[in-house]
Amino acid sequence: MATRELFITKHLSSGFLVALFALFAGISWQWTQFRGVVDLETIEQKPAALEQFNAENTPLVDLDLEKSSEQGAEFKIVLKATPQNGAAVTGMDVTVNYSTDDLQFTALNQVYKPNTAQTQNWLPGANDPSNFTDGSIELTFFQNPEEAGFTDEQAMIELHFIRTSKNTTEISISDAFVLVEDEEESALGATSSLILQAESTCAYDENDNPICQSYDLPADFCPNGTVVDGPDDECGCSGEPVCVENISTTIQTKLAGVNKAGVSIAAKVMIGDTTSKTRVFDDTVNFTSDENGVFTSTEIALALEDSVIDIAIKGPMHKIMIKRNILVSPDPTDSSLVLDLTNSPLLPGDLPLDNGVQDGVVDERDYLAIKNILDTKTTSTDSADVAIADINYSGKVTNADLSLFLGTWNSMIDEEF
Structure with missing residues (x-):
């Protein structure tokens, strides 16, 4: 063979x-x-x-x-x-x-x-x-x-x-x-x-959810700040929590067509951290204007280090205004922070027609609300009319308010935040 x-x-x-x-x-x-x-x-x-x-x-x-x-x-x-x-x-x-x-x-x-x-x-x-x-x-x-x-x-x-x-x-x-x-x-x-492939050290339960480590933090772990989860690991589990000191933050903005002092409004403010993909603030905040028409908020406590944030403000008669990817680098020697958004004024149009509630859309309903007020009179000082359509905060509803509305009517639906 x-x-x-x-x-x-x-x-x-x-x-x-x-x-x-x-x-x-x-x-x-x-x-x-x-x-x-x-x-x-x-x-x-x-x-x-x-x-x-x-x-x-x-x-x-x-x-x-x-x-x-x-x-x-x-x-x-x-x-x-x-x-x-x-x-x-x-x-x-x-x-x-x-x-x-x-x-x-x-x-x-x-x-x-x-x-x-x-x-x-x-x-x-x-x-x-x-x-x-x-x-x-x-x-x-x-x-x-x-x-x-x-x-x-x-x-x-x-x-x-x-x-x-x-x-x-x-x-x-x-x-x-x-x-x-x-x-x-x-x-x-x-x-x-x-x-x-690299070997995984992740453990999963019967529903394929990662089994993550739990952290027991002492009661005095973060008395003057906010507890923030550490970065997610390869298994999708949050890292060890850290304490981020709160910073006293004020927000500055403007309202289109409003250029006088002493106007106070309540606006919805939402702030998201783009790194952790979490919303770090979501509440109604009071703003007051100065002689230049700059509206400054009351102080809010935010846990921000070097962060990139998105911020949204919804005025009482306005479309939502969103600014994205704002780099925030607080001064370690200063416990306060000012977020200046005056270059992006809030645009009017979404009127509070449903018992003081906005519907998130600038549409024909809003237009007709102002038009109907001005069809019967050139000026209205009726408190109900002023509450829903005094866009320039003059204390009355006039054609000036209608003109401001028409400037943003084509913007339509609020952007999602």
């Missing part, structure tokens, strides 16, 4: 391989190199020349790495060869690469044994994993040319590893040469690499 031989070695020079194969096959062939690394289960596009050869039914062989089993930190991968277009594989030389920072190579096992009746021949030291510590394992196989090569998918060899880190790591193929019957050039097709 013809003898087939399987060699696995770390360092096999191309000259030695040529001489050895010529001894068994009686032919000469030359090396070509191909390096390819792609994601798991993704095959890299073949070079244009190989695509053309494939179209002409040129025999090709794809090489893949697959994980075959795993137990704790130990796992095995298999090198598979898949002949295409009738290729009959008679030999190959392949280097498997891995990171010594993340993996320890511990053993190898021949899977493809074409002649189990014969003792497999190994080069000295090839079966000792201690000889493979630099992150590359060269695998070399060829068989007696008098016997046909294999033509179906074949698991060639099994490599055993231990994970020594929890990092994402890669096992790849390089410097591959594949010999098939009646071909002198390498018949290498596509190759793939194996990506081992």
Whole structure:
């Protein structure tokens, strides 16, 4: 019975391989190199020349790495060869690469044994994993040319590893040469690499919700500030809470068409922290205007460090005004902060027609409310009319209020915050 031989070695020079194969096959062939690394289960596009050869039914062989089993930190991968277009594989030389920072190579096992009746021949030291510590394992196989090569998918060899880190790591193929019957050039097709994802330390309940650590904070943990959750970890759990000192904050804004002192309004204020994606303030705040028409709020306590915030203000007869991505960098020597939004005045239009409640839309109802008041008289000082339509806070409803309304009627619905 013809003898087939399987060699696995770390360092096999191309000259030695040529001489050895010529001894068994009686032919000469030359090396070509191909390096390819792609994601798991993704095959890299073949070079244009190989695509053309494939179209002409040129025999090709794809090489893949697959994980075959795993137990704790130990796992095995298999090198598979898949002949295409009738290729009959008679030999190959392949280097498997891995990171010594993340993996320890511990053993190898021949899977493809074409002649189990014969003792497999190994080069000295090839079966000792201690000889493979630099992150590359060269695998070399060829068989007696008098016997046909294999033509179906074949698991060639099994490599055993231990994970020594929890990092994402890669096992790849390089410097591959594949010999098939009646071909002198390498018949290498596509190759793939194996990506081992970083190991997760997350625990989940029966509903796939992360099980998170709980924190018991002392009663006096944050007497002059606000307790804020730390950043979410990779499992989606909030980090350890921190205490953010409260800052006495005032907001300045303007109302379109109002330029006098002594006007007081109550406006809804909402502030969101874009980093934590949480709303840090949501309440009604009183504002009073000065002689320049600048409305300044009463002080509110905000837990803000270096933050990027969104802020929204909804006036009593106005559309919502939203300013996004405001960088806030409080002065550590000053316990107060002023948010100046006077460049974006509140625009009138959403009148409180439903028992003093706004509906969030500037539409025909609002227009008709003012129009009906002014249809019967050019000026109204009726308290009910003033409460819903005195947009410029003159103490009466006039055509000036109608003009201010018409300036923003086309803005329609309030933006979501």
